[in-house]
Amino acid sequence: MAPLGKALIVLGLVMVLLGTLVWGLGSVPYLGRLPGDIYIRRDNWSLYFPLTTCILLSIVITLLFSFFGRR
Numbered sequence: 001m002a003p004l005g006k007a008l009i010v011l012g013l014v015m016v017l018l019g020t021l022v023w024g025l026g027s028v029p030y031l032g033r034l035p036g037d038i039y040i041r042r043d044n045w046s047l048y049f050p051l052t053t054c055i056l057l058s059i060v061i062t063l064l065f066s067f068f069g070r071r
Helices: 002-025 051-069
Strands: 038-041 046-049
Touching: none
Parallel strands: none
Antiparallel strands: 038 046
Protein backbone atom coordinates (compact mmCIF):
# COMPACT_ATOMS: atom_id res chain seq x y z
CA MET A 1 0.00 0.00 0.00
CA ALA A 2 2.99 2.32 0.39
CA PRO A 3 3.39 2.88 -3.41
CA LEU A 4 -0.31 3.69 -3.69
CA GLY A 5 -0.01 6.27 -0.90
CA LYS A 6 2.98 7.88 -2.56
CA ALA A 7 1.18 7.99 -5.91
CA LEU A 8 -1.87 9.63 -4.32
CA ILE A 9 0.31 12.26 -2.64
CA VAL A 10 2.09 13.04 -5.92
CA LEU A 11 -1.24 13.19 -7.76
CA GLY A 12 -2.62 15.54 -5.12
CA LEU A 13 0.41 17.83 -5.40
CA VAL A 14 0.11 17.90 -9.18
CA MET A 15 -3.58 18.79 -8.90
CA VAL A 16 -2.78 21.61 -6.46
CA LEU A 17 -0.10 22.91 -8.83
CA LEU A 18 -2.45 22.80 -11.83
CA GLY A 19 -5.24 24.43 -9.85
CA THR A 20 -2.90 27.23 -8.82
CA LEU A 21 -1.81 27.74 -12.42
CA VAL A 22 -5.37 27.88 -13.72
CA TRP A 23 -6.41 30.24 -10.94
CA GLY A 24 -3.38 32.47 -11.47
CA LEU A 25 -3.59 32.59 -15.25
CA GLY A 26 -7.35 33.06 -15.36
CA SER A 27 -7.76 31.23 -18.64
CA VAL A 28 -5.59 29.78 -21.35
CA PRO A 29 -5.83 31.84 -24.54
CA TYR A 30 -7.53 30.13 -27.50
CA LEU A 31 -8.23 26.96 -25.51
CA GLY A 32 -11.92 26.23 -26.04
CA ARG A 33 -12.20 28.46 -29.11
CA LEU A 34 -10.34 26.33 -31.64
CA PRO A 35 -11.58 25.59 -35.16
CA GLY A 36 -13.67 22.44 -34.93
CA ASP A 37 -15.22 23.26 -31.56
CA ILE A 38 -18.98 23.01 -31.95
CA TYR A 39 -21.08 25.99 -30.85
CA ILE A 40 -24.77 26.20 -31.71
CA ARG A 41 -26.89 29.13 -30.56
CA ARG A 42 -30.66 29.27 -31.05
CA ASP A 43 -33.34 31.58 -29.72
CA ASN A 44 -33.48 30.44 -26.11
CA TRP A 45 -30.73 27.83 -25.77
CA SER A 46 -27.14 27.16 -26.78
CA LEU A 47 -24.91 24.12 -27.10
CA TYR A 48 -21.13 24.20 -26.80
CA PHE A 49 -18.98 21.11 -27.29
CA PRO A 50 -15.20 21.67 -27.48
CA LEU A 51 -14.43 18.72 -29.77
CA THR A 52 -11.05 19.92 -31.09
CA THR A 53 -9.97 21.08 -27.65
CA CYS A 54 -10.78 17.66 -26.18
CA ILE A 55 -8.79 15.88 -28.89
CA LEU A 56 -5.82 18.22 -28.46
CA LEU A 57 -5.79 17.82 -24.67
CA SER A 58 -6.09 14.05 -25.05
CA ILE A 59 -3.04 13.95 -27.32
CA VAL A 60 -1.00 16.15 -24.98
CA ILE A 61 -1.92 14.11 -21.89
CA THR A 62 -1.20 10.84 -23.72
CA LEU A 63 2.24 12.10 -24.75
CA LEU A 64 3.00 13.26 -21.21
CA PHE A 65 1.96 9.92 -19.71
CA SER A 66 3.95 7.95 -22.26
CA PHE A 67 7.02 10.16 -21.73
CA PHE A 68 6.95 10.12 -17.92
CA GLY A 69 5.64 6.56 -17.66
CA ARG A 70 8.70 4.96 -19.19
CA ARG A 71 11.24 3.54 -16.79
